[in-house]
Amino acid sequence: MSSPGMPTLPPAARVILASSNLKKLRELQRILTAAVPGLHTEQVISAAGIDLPEVVEDAVTFEGNALLKARAAARATGLLAVADDSGLAVDVLGGAPGIFSARWSGRHGDDDANNDLLLAQLADVPDAHRAARFVCAAALVDPRSGVPGAEPVEHVERGEMPGILLRERRGEGGFGYDPLFQPDGEMRSAAQLSPEEKDAISxxxxxxxxxxxxxxxRLPPQSPQP
Structure with a gap:
């Protein structure tokens, strides 16, 4: 499970998120500790500081890219690994930016540039045609199948949050396209929701x-206390 330059993983750690994004880690910790009985925040760790191999996200679906990342983390650490691939699908753009959401402007992870470009592309689109949805594929890969020579256990789930795109940013919370996205049934943007409100519908x-x-x-029957 260890490799040169890789720190010793905390004994309580059982799930590794194949991402070093701190905001995504905090979000995942909230979601999983509320949904998985006995799972503690300290057991969900990120890839920050761990020498994971760089993953080329060359799949053409959210599900495919999520699996690529989870497989790489599971192989490198021997831990139960989870990963997600998420993005914004805009109806009038035929589902784009889609899997290219994080690098829509040409610079990966530049939220301001991505939002600016999307606003410019939709400047002349009337409100009635600004429907969009956030999409997430969440993948699990467990390299510890318990059967010698067996393939890792893999599973993928998909979630969507429908809404509309605003004409200007609103709110300081969240990340990515959250300031431009108003979920269905809300008068606020995703960036104006509390973390708990967003988790409930995201x-x-x-x-x-x-x-x-x-x-x-896939976890041990008795999760250790932090």
């Missing part, structure tokens, strides 16, 4: 809650 919350039962089955 694409990532839905996908990982669906995955929670599969995670619980």
């Amino acid at each position: 694409h990532r919350g839905k996908a990982f809650r669906a995955l929670a039962a599969h995670i619980a089955r």
Whole structure:
């Protein structure tokens, strides 16, 4: 499970998120500890500081890219690994940015540039045609199948959050396209919701809650206390 330069993983750690994004880690910790009985925050760790191999996300679906990341983390650490691939699908753009959401402007992870480009592309689109949805594919890969020579156990779930795109940013919370996205049934943007409110309706919350039962089955019967 260890490799040169890789820190010793906490004994209580049982699930590794194949991402070093701290905001995504905090979100996942909230979702999973609420959904998986006996799972503690300290047991859900990120890939930050761990020398994981770089993953080329060359699949053409959210599900495919999520599995690529989870497989790489599971192979490198020997831990139960989870990953997600998420993005924004805009109806009038034929589902784009889709799997290219994080690098829509050409610079990966530049939220401001991505939002600016999307606003410009939709500037002349009337409100009635600004429907969109956030999509998340959440993948689990367990390399510890318990059967010598057996393939790792894999499972993928999908979640969606429908809504509309605003004409300007609203709110300071969240990340990505949250300031431009107003979920169905809300008068606020996703960036104006509290973390708990967003978790309850978000694409990532839905996908990982669906995955929670599969995670619980792969964990030891008695999770250690932090």
